[in-house]
Amino acid sequence: MKFGFDIDDTLIDLRKHAFDIYNQKLGKNVPLDQFTKLERVEIHELFDMTDEQGGEMWKSSLEDIYYTTCPVYPNALETLVELEQQGHEIYYITARPKEHGERTKEWMKEQGFPVQDERFFYGMKDDEKVQIIKRLGLDYYFDDKPDVVNTLVKEENLKVILKDQSYNRHLTFTRLVDWTEIQEILEAKQA
């Protein structure tokens, strides 16, 4: 089968990593419980920034956010390695900007993710992911972002799995809270 994965906040804990970087860079100590309550994807309001300031902070921090020590979610890596060993095809579809695509691919390989060059897509907008997902004929697709999964509701042959985050609790997709639940979810979906 064909499995597609978003990267940020689906396979790796990127927002939390960025939150830690912001605290450090800005000399602040915003508590974690405020972060875990956030109902939007962007984190800058915790640091009293406007959307514009937040956008600039994000862009100017990208090098650190993307390429330092962002943690992989427990069991995410193992899951993908196992799926590949079972003969499934693994695709990555990330909306990271084009100029970061190749480096991101290398970073993912360095973490140990099973990456085939021609199965790694980047640089599209959130609402353009659906075109790639359809063209590839994916059986499963995993993402965290409301703006992405909401474009996939009409895809009858696609099983969408939502990685649980504080900003997507209002959605009713099959929800993966923890990657250790993956086997159960796949079995339930196949039944």
Ligand SMILES: [Mg+2]
């Ligand atoms: Mg994401």
